[in-house]
Amino acid sequence: MRPLSLRATPLRVLALSAVGLAMACSAPSSPPPPTPATPAPTATAAPTPDATLPDRLVAEVTGDGAFRHLEELQRIADANSGNRALATPGYDASVEYVARTLRDAGYTVETPEFPARSFSAQEVRLTVDGALTASSVLSFSPATPAGGITAPLAVLTQDETSGCEAADFANVPAGAVVLARRGGCPFGVKSANAGAARAAAVLVANNQDGPLDQATLGDVANVLPTVGLSKADGDALAGRAGVAVNLVLATTIEDRTSRNVVAQTTTGNPDNVVMAGAHLDSVQAGPGINDNGSGTAALLETAVRLGGAPAVANAVRFAFWGAEEEGLIGSTQYVAGLSDADRQKISLYLNLDMVGSPNAGYLAYDGDNSDNEGAGPGPEGSATVERVLLERLATTGVTGEGTDFDGRSDYGPFIAAGIPAGGLFTGAEEIKTPEQAQRWGGTAGQPYDRCYHQACDRIDGIDRTALDRNTDAVAGTIGRFALSTDGIPA
Incomplete structure (x- = not known):
């Protein structure tokens, strides 16, 4: 799962993009993405759809089968510097394993390349009035000049949309370091707005307790050096406008290439495609066995049991995305490269990202907004x-x-392109509530996954019961829609 760039952001924020999509992670400075290779089904005799498919598929998939794929992903990471991140041998080996497994199961498989950027930070230091203050760099933040930036602090209105509009910066002096509050729009929008106002750097304070970690600016042009602060430090600084701030950032941004894996059944109507996906890459810090080896493994187990030529009414397409951890780049490039006709052939999209969290929740994306939260x-x-x-x-x-x-x-x-979507999720760094612990077991007051984006995200942390349940659920769902997309608009 990618870092926190768009949490609680209305979907309308996702409506603009330099590649014609609604994502802050699209790369306006990159060349147009290549049209993704959508596997062309091999001509075969169309079997009569099997009405028992959903239940049969559930009976055949197993958590143990998914776990065997996880064991292979762990072995790949262990043999390749401990991770499966963008542009690493570990990621390439993961692509080859997934593609080979799908080909062996009878699928038409492609591994299209796409451009992607990588980010690393070598130094992060924030000093306020001579005192060091804890901060975390936002991914894809540019570096400061040698010696850093020293400037007075300018405090924006600390409301729910702080820094989201150009008017928020009307009273910001040129060259100031700006304090904004998280919320209302992507971090990249706040930073770019500060750049347009001729500020020098941006501090973004969390709007909930704790530090602002694992955040990203995405692929947004004209952003400034930007770091995150805890809610407590942001609250303290909000009353200190004019104080001297020094920010030192040493960062590296590199252009890379990556690959998706896309596989499609040779049977079923190719003009009415049921699509399911999971990201295949990990973060640099660790092997990414829950995030997102678990989603990959559950989907791969389902694909193998379904087989490349099942008795279905609708074609089924599986995708394993690259560079998700850098800002949804693989899936964004894929959707952006679809023609209008090919995009309209995708009836729906199912997403699996983290389905074996050690303190698991059982969550499905809120397609009808009945919870009335966030987007x-x-x-x-x-x-x-x-x-x-x-x-x-x-x-x-x-x-x-x-x-x-x-x-x-x-x-x-997919949502930004108007494609119906949903998916399963067992939780990341969020805290399990007492009510959830009573309903599902586990420990209240603790994260769903304490190893989220860390080196300890290894196979021994997987909740095998959650993995088994989610594998069954996605298999039954794919089986149902492979027979009929009733309830999904044409």
Whole structure:
């Protein structure tokens, strides 16, 4: 799962992009993405759709089967510097393993390349009135000049949309370091607005307790050096306008290439495609076995059991995305490269990102916005996707609940393109509530995954019961839609 760039951001924020999509991570400075290779089904005799497919598929997929794929991803990471991140041998080996497994199962498979950027930070130091202050760099922040930036602090209005509009910077002196509050729009928008106002750097304070970690500016032009602060430090600084601030950032941004893996059945109507995806890359810090080896493994187990030539009415397409951790780049480039005709052939998109969290929740993306939290509903048909996923979770013995479409995973570009979407999620750094612990087990007051984006995200942390349940749920859902997309607009 990608860092926190778009949490609780209305979907309308996702409506603009330099590649014709609604994502802050699209790269306006990059050349137009290549048209993705959509596998062309090999001509075969069309079998009569098998009405028993959903239940049969659930009976055949197993958590143990998914876990075997996780073991291979762990082995790949261990053999390649401990990770499977963008432009690393570990990621390339992951691509080859997934592609080979799908080809062996009878799928038409492509591994299209796309351009992507990588980010690393060598030094982060913030000093306020001579005192060091804890801060974290936002991914894709430019570096400061040698010696850093020293300037007075300018404090924006600390409301829910702080820094989201050019008018917010009307009284900011040129060359100031700006303090904004998280919320209302992507971090990249806040930083670019500060740049347009001729500020020198940006501090973004969290709007909830704790530090602002794992955040990103995305692929947004004209951003400034930008770091995050905890809510407490932001509250303290909000009353100190004019104080001297020094910010030192040493960062590196490099142009790379990566690959997606895209596979399609040779049977089923290729003009009505049921699509499911999971990101294949990890962060640099660790092997990414829950994030997102778990989603990859559950989807790969389902694909293998379904087979490349199943008795279905609709074609089924599986995608394993690259560079998700750098800002949803693989899925964004894929959707951006689709022609209008090919985009309209995708009936719906299912997303799996983190489905084996050690303190697992059972969450399905809130397609109808019935929870009335954060972003609005998905495109028409997303409510049907959510309902089917929750029904399938219920057959495993758990009652799931909704979770916001907050833009942090690969459903984002599909929603922005008007494609109905949904997916399953067992939680990342968020805290499990007492009510959830009573309903699902686990520990209240603790993160769903304490190893999120860390070196300890290894196979021994996987909740195998959650992995099994989510594999069953996605298999039954794919089986259902492979037979009929009733409830999804044409």
